[in-house]
Amino acid sequence: MKYLTLNDGNKIPTIGFGVFMIPNDGPTYEAVLNALKSGYRHIDTAAAYFNEEDVGKAIRDSGIDREEIFVTSKLWLSDNGYEEAKRGIARSLRKLNLDYIDLYLIHQPYGDVEGAWKAMEEAKAEGKLHSIGVSNMSVALWNKFVPHFNIKPAVNQVEFNPLFQQKEIRALMKETDTKLEAWYPLGHGDASLLSHEIITNLANKYGKNPGQIILKFEVQDGVITLPKSTNKERIKTNLDIFDFTLTNEEMEAIRQMDTGKGSHNPDAPGVEERLRSAFVIED
Ligand code: A2P
Numbered sequence: 304m305k306y307l308t309l310n311d312g313n314k315i316p317t318i319g320f321g322v323f324m325i326p327n328d329g330p331t332y333e334a335v336l337n338a339l340k341s342g343y344r345h346i347d348t349a350a351a352y353f354n355e356e357d358v359g360k361a362i363r364d365s366g367i368d369r370e371e372i373f374v375t376s377k378l379w380l381s382d383n384g385y386e387e388a389k390r391g392i393a394r395s396l397r398k399l400n401l402d403y404i405d406l407y408l409i410h411q412p413y414g415d416v417e418g419a420w421k422a423m424e425e426a427k428a429e430g431k432l433h434s435i436g437v438s439n440m441s442v443a444l445w446n447k448f449v450p451h452f453n454i455k456p457a458v459n460q461v462e463f464n465p466l467f468q469q470k471e472i473r474a475l476m477k478e479t480d481t482k483l484e485a486w487y488p489l490g491h492g493d494a495s496l497l498s499h500e501i502i503t504n505l506a507n508k509y510g511k512n513p514g515q516i517i518l519k520f521e522v523q524d525g526v527i528t529l530p531k532s533t534n535k536e537r538i539k540t541n542l543d544i545f546d547f548t549l550t551n552e553e554m555e556a557i558r559q560m561d562t563g564k565g566s567h568n569p570d571a572p573g574v575e576e577r578l579r580s581a582f583v584i585e586d
Contacts, residue, residue: 304316316373324352338538350584355376375408388421407432409436420435441570458483462485497517501560
């Protein structure tokens with residue numbers, strides 16, 4: 304596994320296992336244990352995934368040292384605010400049943416983001432959160448909030464894949480050495496990505512599958528990637544990308560695949576309202 308160093312000095316495994324939409328009370332527990340057995344050391348959950356309990360239990364039962372596993376969770380939108388975020392952080396720690404969370408993110412950057420960030424900065428100082436970051440920040444949302452932060456975000460977790468390379472926000476994030484984390488790194492299974500000629504030609508050349516070529520491009524480009532798979536074989540082989548290197552020309556060819564468009568536009572009208580009503584977090 305390859306690691307990147309975040310702007311606060313902490314190290315993060317470049318490939319993580321995401322548990323969005325996997326139910327609690329069994330399925331997430333099994334999936335995380337299996338991922339850890341397959342070699343993953345980075346698990347990405349969120350309060351709004353409703354499976355933090357299973358994630359924590361699998362980590363405790365795995366027999367792997369806690370320090371070897373990197374756990375991310377996220378504050379839900381209804382907890383954006385200073386007091387609300389303090390409660391949200393305490394709730395995540397309680398549900399995960401862990402002493403600290405490696406990385407905690409503002410899941411959706413609307414409402415009192417500055418208040419929530421202040422609570423996260425304090426929790427970092429207290430050692431409850433080791434690194435803190437944001438998610439789904441467009442250029443406009445970044446410019447609205449990040450200049451007011453004391454600690455600059457360690458990561459911004461956004462939609463990213465060869466068809467949607469987020470060039471503008473990446474340029475901005477360079478100024479604070481904020482790393483990009485990719486959700487939908489395989490385009491959510493989009494055939495126009497997975498069967499793109501550039502990708503399939505490289506898959507043939509290197510004896511890898513198209514998903515592995517895409518993940519390699521991302522990791523080689525300095526992105527932390529969170530591929531999703533329910534297939535045991537692919538869960539394992541998606542980690543098996545460290546025995547080859549794409550040439551500069553190949554990296555450039557994939558860079559040219561960018562369409563500048565993805566499935567989620569954080570600036571679209573009505574997004575905040577739709578997200579606010581999507582999930583209700585309970586204690
Ligand atoms: P499956 O669960 O059958 O493996 P994303 O991470 O962008 O949301 O994409 C997830 C989709 O990509 C799922 O449909 C998953 O299907 C598929 N997928 C995961 N790994 C690979 C791979 N190595 N090659 C092709 N498709 C993959």
